Amino acid sequence: MFGSTSTLLENLIDKGLNSNIRGEAKCAYKDLRFFEFVFILLLLHKVLGISDMLFHALQLKSQDILNAMNLVSTTKMLLQKLRESKWDTFLESVVLFCERYEIDIPNMNARHIKVTKRSCQQKDNITVEDYCHFSIFIVVIDYQLIELNNRFPEQIIELLTLSMTLSPIDVVKSFDVDDICTLASKLYSEDISKNDIEDLRRQLSHYRLDVFGCPKFQNLASLSELCQCLAETKRSEHYTLIDKLIRLVLTLHVSTTITKQAFLAIKLVKTPLRNKMDGDFLTNCRVIYFEREIADIIDLDSIINEFDDVKPRKTKLNYLINVVSTIFLQKW
Numbered sequence: 001m002f003g004s005t006s007t008l009l010e011n012l013i014d015k016g017l018n019s020n021i022r023g024e025a026k027c028a029y030k031d032l033r034f035f036e037f038v039f040i041l042l043l044l045h046k047v048l049g050i051s052d053m054l055f056h057a058l059q060l061k062s063q064d065i066l067n068a069m070n071l072v073s074t075t076k077m078l079l080q081k082l083r084e085s086k087w088d089t090f091l092e093s094v095v096l097f098c099e100r101y102e103i104d105i106p107n108m109n110a111r112h113i114k115v116t117k118r119s120c121q122q123k124d125n126i127t128v129e130d131y132c133h134f135s136i137f138i139v140v141i142d143y144q145l146i147e148l149n150n151r152f153p154e155q156i157i158e159l160l161t162l163s164m165t166l167s168p169i170d171v172v173k174s175f176d177v178d179d180i181c182t183l184a185s186k187l188y189s190e191d192i193s194k195n196d197i198e199d200l201r202r203q204l205s206h207y208r209l210d211v212f213g214c215p216k217f218q219n220l221a222s223l224s225e226l227c228q229c230l231a232e233t234k235r236s237e238h239y240t241l242i243d244k245l246i247r248l249v250l251t252l253h254v255s256t257t258i259t260k261q262a263f264l265a266i267k268l269v270k271t272p273l274r275n276k277m278d279g280d281f282l283t284n285c286r287v288i289y290f291e292r293e294i295a296d297i298i299d300l301d302s303i304i305n306e307f308d309d310v311k312p313r314k315t316k317l318n319y320l321i322n323v324v325s326t327i328f329l330q331k332w
Contacts, residue, residue, distance in 0.1 A: 002041075002101065006032060033103050039132055040140075042094050047144055050078045069160060072152045076145060083141045087133055108132075158183055163249050168220035175212075177204045180245075188248055192241065200241040207239050223250055 009032065012025035031037050054071040082090070091108075098105050108129035126134075162183040165176060181204070185197050192200065211217050216233060220226050227246045230236040236243040288295045 002032075006101065035098060035103060035106055036132075036136075038098060038103055039094050040136060042097060043090070043137060043140055046082065046090065047079065047140060050082065051075055051144065069152070069157050072148065072157065076148055079141055079145055079148075083138060083145075087137060090137070091129075091132070155187070159187060159249070162187065163223065166226075166246055166249060167223055168217060168226045169222075175208060177201060177208070180204060184245055188245070191248060192245070196241055200245070203239050203242050207242055211235065 006029065009025045009029040013022055013029060016022035016025055054068070054075045057068045057071050095105060097103075106128050109127050112126050112128045112131040162180065165180055165183070181197050181201050184192050184200060185194070214233075216229055217226070220229060223246055227236075227243065227250065230239065230243055230246075
């Protein structure tokens, strides 16, 4: 791909339809032959190649959450290994690549000069190799690791694992009483006490033999269907802690949906006017927008009365609303 792109740019430089195309091709070709560009290109290819399996696993949106979470762990391990012990190997591969395509390789022990500065104005004294190693190689890998840790924190992985363990899909393989009790005590310590854990363990033992053999529970596709089926068969009255745990896990999806809606709504108010608003005022506006079902049942008169009761004012809010309404009607 690199060789083909170089050849294409060379042809455009010589045979471009006009001077603009030839000039752009010349600039692109010059950047393409720059050592730092090649270094970053190969580094991104390496890092994204490590993350590729995880990316495809997440794109599939399959129910095999456990394997996807395992790929998160292995991706982190491979990136950490690349960071700690693969620098020399990677640098050698970059040098070989440059030699193959006849790209100039700088003296790695020479002082690195920033493109935007003169050498006399530059205060630091780092070598080209140190710059490539610590300012590019380490920074890119650390950014990728931070991104993975932010998107897949340990608590979320444990919560997804618990969700998969309770899931009715392929339940015989994934169901494990010890894992469920351990994760429940860790994630929901405020909702399920230590004494409840022992009761939960006993309920799970009965649940395994009772529910797995019931035809009504054979073709369920989600936790919500499982929760509904437990209620319909009155088993939720016997397996109270299991029913409670499933409902707690299901709140994850509700919270995720509300969060997505909130961030989409924020885009609607990202305007120049927003930048002039007071932070509290903007927050209050967002609360009203997000919680529209609650806001709809609040009476306007009660808001006006509460506003007037906070402290005495020269002008009543009700009077201001009437004035604004009158002006609006006259204008339109």
